[in-house]
Amino acid sequence: MDRLHTTVRDYAWGSVTAIPELQGRPADGTPQAELWMGAHPGSPSRVDRGAGPVPLDLVIAADPVGELGAASVERFGPTLPFLAKVLAAATPLSIQAHPTREQARAGYADEEARGIPLDAPHRNYKDDNHKPELICALSEFEGLCGFRPPAEAADLMASLGVPGLDPLIELLRSKPEDEALAGALAGALGLTDAAGRETVEAVARAVTAAAPSDPTGALAGYAFAAAECPGDPGLVAALLLNHVRLQPGEALYLGAGLPHAYLHGLGVEIMANSDNVLRCGFTPKHVDVPELTKVVTFRGGRPEVLRPEPGADGERLYPVPIDEFRLSRYDLAERPATLPGDAPQILLCTAGTVELATDEQTLTLRPGESAFLPADGAATVLTGPGATVFRSTVTL
Structure with missing residues (x-):
């Protein structure tokens, strides 16, 4: 498992205080809109396996099967199929909608054929994928x-x-x-x-x-x-x-x-x-x-x-009709929870302190901290009475 070193996006609509308060650090007076956790090339998280921080997308690209598991690579391709965020809005985001996968493929191909640069302000389709989302409230x-x-x-x-x-x-x-x-x-x-x-x-x-x-x-x-x-x-x-x-x-x-x-x-x-x-x-x-x-x-x-549906070993799942992402929550009590290691996972602590443990490693997360768990088959035990942990993964 790897602690994630994450990037905060400073979009103008972001809250000055919400993410710093979650992480227990002073605000610096700038808007802090989104904390990205994942391998999106726009702001990939970084992991340090002894040679200094390396972007997670490059780590995955070097060994997709080892990091994501053969089943995820076969089904979703050699990249992490989801992006997790903490989102802190102080003012409205744009009203928006997202295409289906078929619409995205057609729109992307059309704009590519017409030679519209990816960074052009009038470009609609930046890639050929769909973009379903799930937002779970931490505050009202x-x-x-x-x-x-x-x-x-x-x-x-x-x-x-x-x-x-x-x-x-x-x-x-x-x-x-x-x-x-x-x-x-x-x-x-x-x-x-x-x-x-x-x-x-x-x-x-x-x-x-x-x-x-x-x-x-x-x-x-x-x-x-x-x-x-x-x-x-x-x-x-x-x-x-x-x-x-x-x-x-x-x-x-x-x-x-x-x-x-x-x-x-x-x-x-x-x-x-x-x-x-x-x-x-x-x-x-x-x-x-x-x-x-x-x-x-x-x-x-x-x-x-x-509202979350109860699952195995204390997991509470937010059901969605797609497989590229799966979000659940653990509100830990005295009894630890055990996570399987058959799929790539990102864990985010939002309250309390949680210890993650495998047979070979332990890692402690505090509010606003996160970790990447590769699909290496190792079960991970979560311990931390009073802690809340969000788990992002895929459905295989």
Whole structure:
């Protein structure tokens, strides 16, 4: 097993204090948005096996079967198929959606054929993989997830009394669900001329005025977004989405085609190893509305809040419909827990102190520290009454 030396990404939306507080160190005044744990080439974790820190992606590339196991390499290829993160949002992330694997392959091939550089600001597809995600709250966590039923979205917009929203309201009430949501999203993102900007500003004033009387109600999250992203037409697009408030330990699975945004809070995130993001608001980055409408699934409904299901030896699993990643949690008591060594694993301590032990090695993790366990067949025993450990691995 290897202690991971991790990189903190300093995106502007990150919290100044949340990750430092988790790790028990002073804040330095800069936003600290994401702590990456894995082998993604953008910010690979590093391991030290006696010759100094080496990026984990290079360690795996040198011996994929030895690090990942033959079964994982055969099924997912010679790279770690997931990326784990601690995510700390102080302001809203962009509203976004991710393609299916088939859409990603087609989009990537098309942009490659057209010679669009990978680092071009208007590039949509950075690789040919899908990017499902799971976010599990460590603090109270707010986000937007999936479309509201069209009638509900229309009622919410109508409650604001903003005349500029009338065409969207009429569309939501008169068209079939997929047509209504697609048209309303395109219409919201098209509010960029002078009249459109006036509508966005009026919406911001309306949600801001309504929120204080009901700080946990339907408009509270939108008022927060309005304050943090003034003038962004994504605010109107956000009214089409469900506002979700997670309590610690609750999670959301975000599959392909599902529009979503994180607003505020600290959580553990795990995702397939991909950078494919199509944005649709709360961002100065490229928004490709025609491509976005190809990727998004225009279906209304309520998001499913996941709670962990009990498993063997104290494991509590967050079930997802894919195999590239598997997230579970151990809340350790007096009895140790034993993990099998048949798949690559990343362990993250979020509370207390935990000792990891094999027949040949021991390693201690404190909050915010993590370790990589190669698929070498060695069972690992977790000991640490009162400690909480998140386990990221694959399903084989």
